[in-house]
Amino acid sequence: MFAKSFRVKSNTVIKGSDRRKLKADISAAFPSLSADELSELIPNKEELNVVKIYAHKGDAVILYVLQKNPLFFELEKLLYPTVYLLWRYPALLPTFRTWAPVLQKLIGGADLMLPGVVVPPCGLPDVKKGACCAVSVVSNRAPVAVGTASISSEEMHSLGMKGRGVSVLHTYMDHLWAFGDKSGPPSVTDEDCEEGMIEEECDVPEEAEEDEILEELSEDRRCPDDLACSGIEELSIAEQGEEKGEEGSEEENDQADQKTPQEIMDALLLQCFMHALKSKVKKSELPLLTSTFLRNHMFSCCPSGKQIDLKKSSYKKLSKFLQTMQQQHKLVRVKELAKGVESIVEVDWKNFELRSFSLPEEKDVEASPVQDGGRGEIPYSPPEITTLYSVPARLEPLFLDANKRKGATMHPAEVRSIITEYVKRNELVAVNNKNYVTINPTLCDCLLEKSEYQEIESLKWDDLFTRTLGRMQECYEVVYPGQAPIIKKGHIEPIDISVGSRGSNKKVTLVKHLEVYGVDPAAVAAALQHRVQASSVLQPVPGARDRVSVQIQGNQIHQVGSLLLDHYQIPRKYIQGLDKAPKSGKKK
Template identity: 80%
Template structure:
């Protein structure tokens, strides 16, 4: 769940009444905790924060954070402990053991499969399906993952230890762990594994077993390579001594200080580069006067090099207006004027300026790359699916299709339907002898295609009318094919991407986008791309009554920008986008 970055909605201090309720909920969920242990986890006088977040799939999650460490997370009204709590109370949950290399896969978003579970001599812990449980690695009792049991202990044995064992929600080294102080697991010796020494062999995984690690986990689609790389270093940290941990922590702190020495200067340089690039290649004289917000959104962001992200708030200027003012004073490149109260525009550009004239466009600059961050490194770029309309043979039309061995429910391409109908007409010699543009209606076609009121009146139909009536009485289906994947066929009409505008408090407008998942689009990626384009906040909300669909909400009427993103960047055909006509009309306000 936390293998990818999440979005923070709010971060507030908990109220006194809510603190008492949280303590009661923890006591109910984990009755093994004593009163003193509860007071340590939820102290009465220390600051405890409630952080509401949206996971990358849109799940609404509540975090309870103490001393910057998330202690519990609440999902669908159920509390789960984080690894920070389990390192203090390792016996809080029933635990399953696995091999260290399996942890690498779980950090990337995989579930723990039963072949990867190490069964102790005492047997598996007694759990029911859905029970909260933890995962440890051999030789260390410190839990490294939290999840729910996919099946009960009895079913695990009856399945022959095959299939999914634990549905993993949170792991050491994921983004929820990184939200805290990033401490490493303590070294808690596992008494049983220390005693095990069968035939003098240590409990290690040999090369053949390493090749079988893939069978021990079930991956999510396209796990990030960088997360797996982090996991590899995380597994090594599990075996470090306390002295080595201290040395590594010191080295990491020094490295982080070096990395943070000049972030503003780096962002200032990137800001200047994008500014000059936009003036030299993007802005036309006919566009002046040009709103400064439009200049940033449509020109500067598109000039940002691939792999980098332009963020004015991380620069020394903090605001676009201050940056443009500096460009006007230092280089005399542009002249900015407030044409409307509170709204600044670029009214003049010095195209002959030496600074602009000497600027060279960086090699390998990809103008379109900065428009949408396609996600983490290792993910494949998006390609639009191929969508085809199909038709299913209905019970009423079955007599016409029986000669072609096509029975009720058979799904056909429109061209196949035309061919079968044409063959049926020719086989039964129904082409009108006097006018071959018409087809004579026999009793079978009469029952299949005509209304009751037409039985006595209609004796023949044109070919086009014959085909359209046939398709009209078939059940419409659609086929969607993503590159490199098997075709997906479903009945009914394909739902278009729906774009609408709604009003919120104080009559503020927000743009809502639905059905992105149908076309293989990640709502979180689309929301991030829109944020970069329009510099407005966005929120992901689960759609009531829909299991896997998420609604993207972004401030303002952004239909024009959403349409450009879907049509130009993602290349979704216009007929599959609904609501583009609601974009605000251009023109000056009176």
């Protein structure tokens, strides 16, 4: 259940009345706990938190957290202990034992299959179907997993120890464990669990024959070498495969189909975030602007054929997503180094979730658009910018035959081709002069003003194309290296270079909208500072949370233009303000 990350809905301190009710519920669910032990688990004066979460499959779960460690989780009004609690009270639940290699499969989300269960001389613990139980490994009695018995102990014997034994809900090293202090299991010996006493109770003459059979089964499962361990592991997985069969794969497909677009985008964001931290970000880059991290690192980790869109996620904004990664996952620390400008200042490289993240195959990830800003790393590659036109509702009749509906985007050449084909198909070329096109009712409604309905009967080809493009919504497509194309309405903002005045009438140069072209403002600031030996700072752009402007002392338009045109290869038509450079011979 917690093999994948979950989403926290709320985190509140429990009320006094709810605290008493919880204590009563725990006493009823686990009657072996004494009054003193209950008081220790649910103290009256210490802060106890109630955390409501949604597991990755959508299950609503309530956690009860004491001193930062979740002690119980409640699912469908049933209480289950976590491994943190079981390490304090190892004998709280009936416990099945397995081999250490099987634990890795349980952590990955598998259930405990009966061929992987080690049967002690006294027999299996007495459980009923659906009863809460624990799992430990042979070398240590400290429980490492919690779940429910899939069948009763009697049925386990009658089935010859084949099939599913425990449906696992929570394990050591899963995301629920990671929500706590991430401590490891203590070393609990057989004596600590009073195994000797249990064996004496089990050693009764009436069951001698059965004990001999169980002892033989136990001997067969002693794992004398790695090969035996792997055999048990494979047998456990094989049995699980037989149990689930096609049903499991169908269930996975159904779950994938049932995911909302928002959940899919959340998962893609998390994958790209983890991938970027693990393989792209270097310690030397910190602090790193959050907007730069998204554009240069997360976008480059997006699998081929997919596209990150924060607005389609549950977070809506980059700042909220990173806040979740900081508070819930403890992966990064984000700080506002300048007013309104957030940067990643620290990454927890030892975080279990980050270390256990598996990088996707290289073929699924495009090359990273890393830039150096003149620092000698991988050179910057400018984005490809293309002007497009979108079909409005008024012009839709002209494009229906080409299967272009309202909102479809096209290059200007494609628009001309479709309009030309429409004219020829409807035989609208003027008979007397082929430079003109006869206006039919459709062209009249789409391209003419009401005052022109009675006056204009034909148009020149150029006029026809001009009117068509003029009535379409202008868009632009930006393709950053290694990323999926991004299409936006309107005109692309040019990089704006301006000169302003600060205290004592000192001149400063401001550079805005670098992010639109995939240019890192911090890299530009550093490069300019090195070139002109003047101080530079980053300033937030009013009304744009994820954008900053570069401010450098003096009129440095020449240097800024040279850097953008030569190094970053930004076309001159996308740079505004180059004409404000100081004339040669004049004081800058």
